[in-house]
Amino acid sequence: MTPTKPPKLNPRKLLLSKWTAVAPQNREKHFIVSKVLWPDDPTLPLELIELEAVHSKRIQLLPWRALQDTATWRQGWH
Template identity: 90%
Template sequence: MIIVKPPKLNPRKLPRSKWTAVAPQNREKHFIVSKVLWPDDPALPLEMIELEAVHSKRVQVLPWRALQDTSVWRQGWH
Protein backbone atom coordinates (compact mmCIF):
# COMPACT_ATOMS: atom_id res chain seq x y z
CA MET A 1 0.00 0.00 0.00
CA ILE A 2 1.35 3.41 -1.00
CA ILE A 3 0.51 6.35 1.24
CA VAL A 4 0.46 9.70 -0.53
CA LYS A 5 1.17 12.76 1.59
CA PRO A 6 -0.66 15.93 0.68
CA PRO A 7 1.63 18.45 -1.02
CA LYS A 8 2.95 21.25 1.16
CA LEU A 9 1.68 24.40 -0.46
CA ASN A 10 2.83 27.96 -0.04
CA PRO A 11 -0.07 30.29 -0.94
CA ARG A 12 2.35 32.85 -2.39
CA LYS A 13 3.62 30.28 -4.91
CA LEU A 14 0.17 29.20 -6.11
CA PRO A 15 -0.28 31.66 -9.02
CA ARG A 16 0.27 29.90 -12.37
CA SER A 17 0.82 26.54 -10.64
CA LYS A 18 -0.35 23.49 -12.60
CA TRP A 19 -2.76 20.81 -11.36
CA THR A 20 -4.24 17.57 -12.70
CA ALA A 21 -7.72 16.35 -11.79
CA VAL A 22 -7.61 12.72 -10.59
CA ALA A 23 -11.10 12.09 -12.02
CA PRO A 24 -11.49 14.44 -15.01
CA GLN A 25 -14.97 15.61 -15.95
CA ASN A 26 -16.06 17.15 -19.27
CA ARG A 27 -12.58 16.50 -20.72
CA GLU A 28 -11.13 18.92 -18.15
CA LYS A 29 -8.01 17.28 -16.78
CA HIS A 30 -5.35 19.99 -16.61
CA PHE A 31 -5.78 23.21 -14.63
CA ILE A 32 -3.82 26.35 -13.80
CA VAL A 33 -4.29 28.58 -10.77
CA SER A 34 -5.27 31.74 -12.65
CA LYS A 35 -5.78 34.02 -9.66
CA VAL A 36 -5.24 34.07 -5.92
CA LEU A 37 -8.15 35.86 -4.25
CA TRP A 38 -6.50 37.66 -1.35
CA PRO A 39 -8.91 39.09 1.25
CA ASP A 40 -9.37 42.87 1.46
CA ASP A 41 -8.00 42.84 4.99
CA PRO A 42 -4.30 41.85 4.81
CA ALA A 43 -4.52 40.50 8.36
CA LEU A 44 -6.87 37.74 7.20
CA PRO A 45 -5.50 34.50 5.73
CA LEU A 46 -5.92 33.45 2.12
CA GLU A 47 -9.02 31.34 1.56
CA MET A 48 -9.93 31.17 -2.14
CA ILE A 49 -8.32 30.76 -5.57
CA GLU A 50 -9.50 30.70 -9.17
CA LEU A 51 -8.67 27.51 -11.05
CA GLU A 52 -8.88 27.60 -14.85
CA ALA A 53 -9.35 24.50 -17.01
CA VAL A 54 -6.79 24.46 -19.83
CA HIS A 55 -9.12 22.68 -22.29
CA SER A 56 -12.29 24.75 -21.88
CA LYS A 57 -11.02 27.91 -20.13
CA ARG A 58 -13.79 27.41 -17.56
CA VAL A 59 -12.95 29.07 -14.24
CA GLN A 60 -13.98 27.77 -10.85
CA VAL A 61 -13.45 29.32 -7.43
CA LEU A 62 -12.48 27.00 -4.63
CA PRO A 63 -10.67 27.02 -1.28
CA TRP A 64 -6.92 26.80 -1.93
CA ARG A 65 -6.58 24.03 0.65
CA ALA A 66 -8.79 21.82 -1.55
CA LEU A 67 -5.68 21.31 -3.70
CA GLN A 68 -4.16 19.31 -0.85
CA ASP A 69 -6.75 16.55 -1.31
CA THR A 70 -4.73 13.92 -3.21
CA SER A 71 -7.89 11.97 -4.02
CA VAL A 72 -9.03 14.90 -6.19
CA TRP A 73 -5.89 16.82 -7.28
CA ARG A 74 -2.29 16.05 -8.23
CA GLN A 75 0.32 18.78 -8.41
CA GLY A 76 1.73 19.28 -11.91
CA TRP A 77 0.42 17.88 -15.18
CA HIS A 78 0.28 14.09 -15.41
Protein backbone atom coordinates (compact mmCIF):
# COMPACT_ATOMS: atom_id res chain seq x y z
CA MET A 1 0.00 0.00 0.00
CA THR A 2 1.39 3.41 -0.98
CA PRO A 3 1.47 5.99 1.80
CA THR A 4 -0.62 9.02 0.98
CA LYS A 5 0.81 12.49 1.02
CA PRO A 6 -0.67 14.86 3.59
CA PRO A 7 -3.17 17.21 1.99
CA LYS A 8 -1.97 20.74 1.33
CA LEU A 9 -4.21 22.87 3.46
CA ASN A 10 -4.83 26.58 3.26
CA PRO A 11 -5.83 27.80 6.75
CA ARG A 12 -8.08 30.44 5.20
CA LYS A 13 -10.14 27.73 3.47
CA LEU A 14 -10.61 25.39 6.45
CA LEU A 15 -13.93 26.80 7.67
CA LEU A 16 -16.77 24.36 6.90
CA SER A 17 -14.39 21.82 5.36
CA LYS A 18 -15.39 18.16 5.83
CA TRP A 19 -13.24 15.43 7.37
CA THR A 20 -13.51 11.69 8.02
CA ALA A 21 -11.89 10.00 11.01
CA VAL A 22 -9.81 7.01 9.88
CA ALA A 23 -10.55 5.19 13.18
CA PRO A 24 -13.98 6.45 14.33
CA GLN A 25 -14.79 6.43 18.03
CA ASN A 26 -18.23 6.70 19.65
CA ARG A 27 -19.88 6.49 16.20
CA GLU A 28 -18.21 9.79 15.31
CA LYS A 29 -16.86 9.36 11.81
CA HIS A 30 -17.72 12.55 9.95
CA PHE A 31 -16.61 15.98 11.10
CA ILE A 32 -16.83 19.57 9.94
CA VAL A 33 -14.59 22.52 10.81
CA SER A 34 -17.15 24.70 12.57
CA LYS A 35 -14.82 27.53 13.62
CA VAL A 36 -11.33 28.77 12.84
CA LEU A 37 -9.82 30.33 15.97
CA TRP A 38 -7.63 33.12 14.65
CA PRO A 39 -5.30 34.73 17.23
CA ASP A 40 -6.03 38.28 18.40
CA ASP A 41 -2.69 39.39 17.03
CA PRO A 42 -2.91 39.19 13.21
CA THR A 43 0.85 38.70 12.95
CA LEU A 44 0.61 35.35 14.74
CA PRO A 45 -0.14 32.16 12.79
CA LEU A 46 -3.33 30.14 13.11
CA GLU A 47 -3.03 27.37 15.67
CA LEU A 48 -6.49 25.98 16.57
CA ILE A 49 -9.78 25.02 14.96
CA GLU A 50 -13.07 23.72 16.31
CA LEU A 51 -14.01 20.38 14.83
CA GLU A 52 -17.65 19.30 15.20
CA ALA A 53 -18.81 15.69 14.98
CA VAL A 54 -21.79 15.52 12.63
CA HIS A 55 -23.46 12.62 14.50
CA SER A 56 -23.18 13.84 18.11
CA LYS A 57 -22.53 17.58 17.62
CA ARG A 58 -19.61 17.22 20.05
CA ILE A 59 -16.99 19.93 19.53
CA GLN A 60 -13.28 19.48 20.04
CA LEU A 61 -10.39 21.91 19.76
CA LEU A 62 -7.64 20.68 17.52
CA PRO A 63 -4.41 22.11 16.13
CA TRP A 64 -5.28 22.68 12.48
CA ARG A 65 -2.11 20.92 11.30
CA ALA A 66 -3.36 17.68 12.90
CA LEU A 67 -5.67 17.38 9.88
CA GLN A 68 -2.59 16.68 7.76
CA ASP A 69 -2.06 13.36 9.58
CA THR A 70 -3.37 10.88 7.01
CA ALA A 71 -3.26 8.08 9.60
CA THR A 72 -5.98 9.91 11.54
CA TRP A 73 -7.90 12.12 9.10
CA ARG A 74 -9.07 12.01 5.47
CA GLN A 75 -10.31 15.10 3.70
CA GLY A 76 -13.98 14.91 2.69
CA TRP A 77 -16.62 12.43 3.83
CA HIS A 78 -15.87 8.83 2.93
